[in-house]
Amino acid sequence: MEALFQDPITTSNDFVYNHHHSEQADMIGERFFTSSGSSFSGMTKSATEAEEVVEEEGDYTDATLKFISQMLMDEAEDLEKQGCMFTDCTALQAHEKHFSDALHGSDGDPSPPNGKRTHQHSSPSAVETTYERSNKLQLAEESHEPPLDDDTYYDAIVYPSKKTGKKAGKSNSHRRGGGKKKRNPKEEVIDLRALLTKCAQSIGVNDRGTANETLTKIRLHSSPYGNGSERTAHYLAIALEARMNGTGTSLYSSYHSDSISASDILKGFHTYINAIPFKVVSFMMANKYIMKLTARGATRLHIIDFGILYGFQWPWLIEGLSARAGGPPRLRITGIDFPQPGFRPEERVKATGLRLGKYCERLNVPFEFKAIAKSWESITLEELELERDDDHDDEVLVVNCMDRLGNVADETLVMDCPRDNVLNLIKNINPHVFIHAVVNGTYHTPFFEVRFREALFHFSSLFDMFDATVPREDKDRKLFEEVMLGRDMLNVISCEGTERVERPETYKQWQVRSFRAGFQQLPLDQEIVKFLKEKVRSDYDQNFSMEEEGKWLLQAWKGKVNHAVSYWKPNNN
Structure with a gap:
């Protein structure tokens, strides 16, 4: 068997099987x-x-x-009723660690990100406020055209070596609705990266006034329906607000658990795999x-x-x-x-x-x-x-x-x-x-401002690749970005100690x-x-x-x- 491992031989490449319907499998034992x-x-x-x-x-x-x-x-009916394994498992980890910390103490930092505890931090209304604001923004944006495209300016900062040419074929077929509009010469150019960084720095030193002011400006120029940079900014703004209010763990654990089914997430994952x-x-x-x-x-x-x-x-x-x-x-x-x-x-x-x-x-x-x-x-x-x-x-x-x-x-x-x-x-x-x-x-460091900067770079890359390969109006793309990427960003930015379960190396x-x-x-x-x-x-x-x-x-x-x-x-x- 060791010889088999050390000197494998070549086999044929791919095999495709044409699926057909089969009857429901019999009940199977618990062990196997x-x-x-x-x-x-x-x-x-x-x-x-x-x-x-x-x-x-x-x-x-x-x-x-x-x-x-x-x-x-x-399994359409069952999947519509279920939550998704992608999101449930890490949410449960956060809950288990939170309760374990309460019972036995924690080696991580159990305090809220700003170092202070108030009743507001654990209030369900704080979580609800974040949801309501996000949902109201999304409903308003659904009735308007997407914001003007700003990714050329933003990508020049985040991706200085970006090439503008597109490969003919598959990638172009995904660019339906991705055309760019001409910018009014008098329109203000917004550096979302700078605003996000400024907001994170303000939250890091507990300057809530500056942080709230900056968040307001970010919300005006970000959207879950815009280009890659606008979508990145939209979800990072939600995460930054949750960190400032100390509601990160509650929001992360309950993130759309009642409104988004396993079926929806599988459709989004289908889009991800394809693109x-x-x-x-x-x-x-x-x-x-x-x-x-x-x-x-x-x-x-x-x-x-x-x-x-x-x-x-x-x-x-x-x-x-x-x-x-x-x-x-x-x-x-x-x-x-x-x-x-x-x-x-x-x-x-x-x-x-x-x-x-x-x-x-x-x-x-x-x-x-x-x-x-x-x-x-x-x-x-x-x-x-x-x-x-x-x-x-x-x-x-x-x-x-x-x-x-x-x-x-x-x-x-x-x-x-x-x-x-x-x-x-x-x-x-x-x-x-x-x-x-x-x-x-590289967004694993315990130092918040450094972690935020690395997370901004990492997630900007993910939203950018979606923007290049999937139409902006694609509903399954938005689902995946919201429930997978947005949720990961929320955990990385707004959670600390054992409650932060997204820890890549x-x-x-x-x-x-x-x-x-x-x-x-x-x-x-x-x-x-x-x-x-x-x-x-x-x-x-x-x-x-x-x-x-x-x-x-x-x-x-x-x-x-x-x-x-x-x-x-x-x-x-």
Whole structure:
């Protein structure tokens, strides 16, 4: 098995499966969700046939998009009633840590950002006021044309190297309604970046008068319907006001929980996957490598997925395994995520297992699933029920974590660092490979003004790439920006101590942390890298790019590195 890991062979690229309706899966036991194929020959393609499918219609993105679309069709009623796993898990973390701090004390700073406690800070009316103001602004803006475009001026500050040319093809097709209006020569040019920075500085020194005055001006020139810089300013203004009023945690935990359903968020995520390559590239980096590990005839594949969410990563892998010459291996996924609110913390992770089980059943891939929903640092090897021994030496064991380890606390909060404890757990699992994708972020510092400046730069980049690739009037884009990006900004800017759960690190910091935990970094697979670079070059906006550095694959927008992926294994020597 070690030889299989060290010298993987090349397999065919992509396999596409045409989804069809299947009956509801039977109730499955609490420990495992299982689906066993009775005959591989009926559903399994040969390698040649699979390659022909790839040439005709193969696109990795399709598998994920179809999986989301199938969810929206099959579970429309349930998803309309549910909150979303993307938002619930981190909200619950903030609540749990808040109560833990109250009971046992906190290593983080428990005080409000301005250092003072008043009844206003925890008042529900303060949260309601922020919501009402934001909603009134949005309703007013819906009845008017979007504000005049100011992104040329703003991008000159935030992105001094920005290129104005657009790649013909896909990116241009997303620019519907993105045309620019001529500016009145007498109109005042507003530097939103300077206003936001001034407001943050005023809040940092508790100058509420200047902060309120600046916020008023920002609101006049920002909008959730405008260009990228105006949208960035709109959501940062909400976060700054929440910080000033001490309502950040309450607002973050209840952020549109009653008005936005899981169905809405999935539609927004569908738009994100289609327009932005970061998730797709990370998924493909992982799945193509896993396919190579199983290519020499492994009969079992166990994937331990930290942060599985809805399992969007795995449909393409399942399709690829189903088409493997000789039949698919038995696929076992241990899906790990943070617990959901309520009395059934594992419910939605189990629902992910049921969906993947139905998908495997359609393709005759033998499947097992175990759900774990708890704080990651408290997971034990016994709970993972590993089977790596002489009787299972044909099993490939993979640990996968896509952008989620940054939600685990670090040593600035707890002396016994949970983040390091999770890495130590992964080392003790002793997988053939640990595939780690990270958000490359520098907005983790405890110093507010520095953190705000870095967050402004990071989130401006995200809104800018949406502005270049998705029409401004797209409702699903606005949903994603509001509930995902806006909510993250709220946590980063307005929450402190254990209540701040968005704590990214740079890929270089993760590299040091991984070496210290006892991992060795594996080289990138050049065949996979070449394929992905060509895919991004041909399918996405020209401002997306990929580079290699220190055995990391870096993903960037206009030269700013946003995401990174790498392969690791325990250094048992």
